[in-house]
Amino acid sequence: MELWDDISKKVGDAANAVGRGAEKLTDMAKLKYTLTVRQGKLEKIFESIGRLRYDEIVNSADNTEVVSELISDAESVKAEIAELRERLDERTGSAHCAKCGAKIPRGAAFCPSCGEKQQTEE
Ligand SMILES: [Zn+2]
Helix, strand or coil: CHHHHHHHHHHHHHHHHHHHHHHHHHHHHHHHHHHHHHHHHHHHHHHHHHHHHHHHHHHCCCCHHHHHHHHHHHHHHHHHHHHHHHHHHHHHCEEECCCCCCEEECCCCECCCCCCECCCCC
């Protein structure tokens, strides 16, 4: 009986470990999905701004108000994207260059891609 108890405990521990791994992965997948959705939203906003500006140039329309609303939307979506990236980076132990957006090792002093000096956490 002692052996069986030991085996079932080990199986239980392994199942729990798998469960925790899956939880972590699901969380990562959710973050990545949300990031993709936000990036798509940002592209849509940029596209709309482009169309409105085109309309202004070609048809002499005044879309100033709508464009500035869209720009503030874009700014908040960009902030959400930056936050999601930061959360993903924390989980993967990586970072992104503030200038070019390249994936870089966490704590790197300079971006290996563009050479930009990075803000390193103390
Ligand atoms: Zn860079």
